[in-house]
Structures are given as C-alpha cells and as structure tokens.
Amino acid sequence: MSIDTSILREIFNDTPFTREESILIAGKFEKIKLKKGDTLLHADEVVYNQYYVSDGCLRTYFMDNSGKEHTLQFAIKDWWISDYTAFFTATKAVMTIECIQEATVYKVSRTSMESLYEGTPSLETFFRKKMEKAFSAFQKRILFSLSLTARERYTSFISTYPNIEQSVKNYHIASYLGITTESLSRIRKEITQ
Template sequence: MKKYTVQDVFKGVNFSLLELEIAEKAFEEILVKKGDVLLTPGQFVPYQYFVFSGCLRTYFISETGKEYTLQFAIKDWWITDYTAFFTNEKSMFYVDCVTDAVICKISKESMEQLYKEVPQIESFFRVKMERFFGSYQKRILSDLASSAEEKYLRFVKSYPDIEKNIKNYHLASYLGITTESLSRVRHELAKK
C-alpha cells in the first residue's frame, strides 16, 4: 500500500482530480534497503527517482579504482544519471542506497506523457532543473576555489542530517579530499 502521494512529490502544484489520477499512475513507490544498487555503469537509465525518506548517492569509480561521489539525495530530492536519462545513453554512474529508503520512480516515457497531459508538471520540472543546474555550477566553482574546511562546512549546511548516516570515505569523496584530510578538518573545527 502506498504511503505517499503525487502531492508529496509536486509540492505547491494544484491538480484537478483527473490530473492527480493521471500523475499517480505514472509513479511507482518502492522500498529499497541500505546497500541496494539502483544503477550501474553501462546500463541504460530507465528511471529517475524521488526520495521520500532515506539517503541515496550517485558515484563514479575511476579506472584506478578511486571513488568520486557526485550527489547525495535525501528527502524531496531527485536522483539518477541525468546525462544518460535525458540522452538515452548508457550510464557512467552508480546509484545506491546509503540508508533504507522509500522512493518513487518514473520512466522518461511516463514523464514525457505527463508533460503533455498535466502541463504544470513540465513547468515544475523546468524550475527544478534550473535550480539544479545553478547549484551544480556553484558546487563546481566551490570545489575549485574552496579549502577543505569551507567545503566541509558547506556540506554540513546543505545536508545537516545525513553526516551521521554516511561513511567517512563517501563524504571525503564528495568533498574531493582524502579521509585523512576530513579527519584533520573535523579535528581543527572541534578545537574552535
């Protein structure tokens, strides 16, 4: 039995009863467990996911075996390999569950159909994508120009409730630093 509704996904969007019924059919709510992998490199990307509860992450493993975390997704966030999802290419990334989570998934085809049948959803996603793109650019600039301490403090501000649920190497890979540097930053901040 569903625990959440489309209104939980599209906060602030007013639907008619018919639009609500159409939108509800496009999404599938699923429960995922810590460690479950939703996407691996080389796969076509059939879905994007909305997080109702829990934490997921997108990451990449280089040819040398180094892991790079690109995104954490917590309550009310979307996650997938967006490049592959929108271009019908194969994924470059993994998406896995950091904690048990309740999520819903929607296919690209269902999304395109919703845009036609419920136009305010297209507007909703356009605004979301604009904000995501702006945030992504800010993160890139921050990664290039900020100290490890500044990156860590920005992370804690952006994700106040998940640090205790993720492994140190996940956080370090997201910040682009080593786990030793992360420990040093935390130690220095504790002294202040």
C-alpha cells in the same frame, strides 16, 4: 506500476492537478523500497528512470579507472535522483546509485514524463523549476571547488546539509569533497581543536 494519488501531494508539493491528471500521473509511478547497500542503478545500464526520494538516503557515485569512487550527489527526502546525463539521453549510466540508509523511492520513466508533459504543462513547469534549482546547486558546487580549500568546502558542506551529514559515512563526504578520507580526518581534527 501505479501509486496512490495522495502521494502526489508530497512529490509535487503545491502543484495543482485535476482529478484526471492526478490519476494519469499516479499511474506512471512505481513505489520501491530499498535496504542499505542496495543498488538502485548500476553504471553501464541504460537509464530509463528517475526517482523521487520519499525517505532514507542514497548517493550517486562515479568510479574512475583507478577504482576510486567519487560521490556526485546525496539524496534525502524530497530530492530526485538519477544519472541525469544518461536519463535525458536514454544512454548508459556512468554512475551508480546506492542506498546508504533504508529508503522509499518513487520511480518514473523518461518516456512517461515526456508524455505527461504534453497534457499537463504545470508538470513541465514543476520540473523546469526543479531543474533550475539543481542547476544552481551544481553551479555553486563548481565555484566552491574552484575557489575554496578542502577545509572550507567541508565546513560549507556541513552547514549546508546538516541533515545529510548524519546519514553518511565520513568517507562518503570525503569522496564528495574530492579529498581522501585521511585528509578529511585531519581537517576534522583541526576543526575540533
């Protein structure tokens, strides 16, 4: 365990920590390198950690009873990823996190987080705000899934996440949008005409 304190600047942006705080925080993180296809977290595993993505691309997906995959989230540089429902309650994951492009992530456990919050309120503020943004993003996604057609959701996705689009397969995007890869193909054809 432990990472270089200089990386904290990347992870926590402009959040100011004292020298002591930095050392304490850095001591709780661990650097992990992943290759394409690696699984960072398996469904049914108890979730102890969340991960900061420094580089590469990952996705969280849920596999339903019929074996179909549903992508909940992609994560690229500066995103955090985990099965958060399971992470918050230290229960079993329903989702799997897969590396879809060679990645470097920094891992930290929930218990580490909780203990760090105690001595470092600015850290808690940082995560509260992260949480607020993530919450907003999910809210928007729900509204979109309720009110937009598949085609509209696709064009919205493309313009919102142009960087992600390059890193992922079309069938990943389809499973994120809630449509089949065939439908996405038809939509793409329609658009380019």
